Amino acid sequence: MLNVRKIVELKGKEKLVMVTAYDYPSARIAQDAGVDIILVGDSLGNTVLGYENTIPVTMDEMIIHTRAVRRGAEKTFIVGDMPFMSYQTGIEDALKNAGRFMKEAGTNAVKLEGGEEVAEIVHKLVQFGIPVMGHIGFTPQSVHEIGGYKVQGKDNASRERLLKGAKALEEAGAFAIVLEMVTDEVTKEITEMISIPTIGIGSGPHCDGQVLVWHDLLGMNPDFRPKFAKAYVNLYEICRNALEQYRDDVKGGGFPSAEHTFTAKR
Numbered sequence: 001m002l003n004v005r006k007i008v009e010l011k012g013k014e015k016l017v018m019v020t021a022y023d024y025p026s027a028r029i030a031q032d033a034g035v036d037i038i039l040v041g042d043s044l045g046n047t048v049l050g051y052e053n054t055i056p057v058t059m060d061e062m063i064i065h066t067r068a069v070r071r072g073a074e075k076t077f078i079v080g081d082m083p084f085m086s087y088q089t090g091i092e093d094a095l096k097n098a099g100r101f102m103k104e105a106g107t108n109a110v111k112l113e114g115g116e117e118v119a120e121i122v123h124k125l126v127q128f129g130i131p132v133m134g135h136i137g138f139t140p141q142s143v144h145e146i147g148g149y150k151v152q153g154k155d156n157a158s159r160e161r162l163l164k165g166a167k168a169l170e171e172a173g174a175f176a177i178v179l180e181m182v183t184d185e186v187t188k189e190i191t192e193m194i195s196i197p198t199i200g201i202g203s204g205p206h207c208d209g210q211v212l213v214w215h216d217l218l219g220m221n222p223d224f225r226p227k228f229a230k231a232y233v234n235l236y237e238i239c240r241n242a243l244e245q246y247r248d249d250v251k252g253g254g255f256p257s258a259e260h261t262f263t264a265k266r
């Protein structure tokens with residue numbers, strides 16, 4: 001299994017592969033496929049729980065799903081995503097909730113959103129032995145404040161904020177930083193500026209690693225196909241076709257057949 005030291009050492013040598021997972025079977029598949037890091041993202045809210053965004057996600061929901069992921073991927077580095085208002089309310093809450101991820105769900109690290117404004121919290125968590133992955137750029141928990149899903153780093157003020165945020169997180173002791181929907185130019189600048197890996201989502205090829213959301217990677221949501229996400233398969237179509245065949249089989253008497261039926265004969 002990777003650890004934070006090895007993750008940092010891989011910068012510039014080997015790209016990091018991260019994917020989100022939210023349950024036992026997806027974690028098992030991710031581990032068997034050899035991904036480096038599983039993120040139990042608070043994207044759980046949109047992808048699995050059917051919320052409009054990540055804001056309603058609670059710590060209890062995250063813990064249930066993260067425990068299932070740990071059971072499915074015992075040998076993989078797992079990051080638990082701190083949900084909205086589980087850390088913004090102060091260092092005590094941050095310590096308590098990050099501690100829950102480590103103690104109750106067996107994660108190896110936590111992730112939280114924000115740059116300079118969360119540096120002090122990151123520093124405290126790291127001081128108490130909790131590895132932290134940062135997350136800057138488009139930060140979904142601030143979707144209302146940002147005013148929608150907007151690419152970050154397009155103007156000078158935004159570029160400055162991102163550079164300062166990345167530096168502050170590095171200095172606070174974060175072991176990696178997710179860059180979400182950041183322009184290619186600023187991503188390159190940040191990746192070259194800091195000594196810890198950047199992991200990109202919608203931030204181009206210059207990151208030290210990439211992360212994709214499980215449902216985007218597998219084409220599971222026909223209504224949401226972001227430009228930056230490559231769907232490696234259309235699982236929505238495959239699942240729907242299978243279920244339509246099942247429906248037709250049951251209605252038409254084709255299932256169950258003798259092959260799927262128990263008899264008293266030995």
Ligand code: KIV
Nearest residue numbers: 020041042043178201
């Ligand atoms: O919640 C999530 O899945 C994330 C990724 C988009 C990085 O934060």
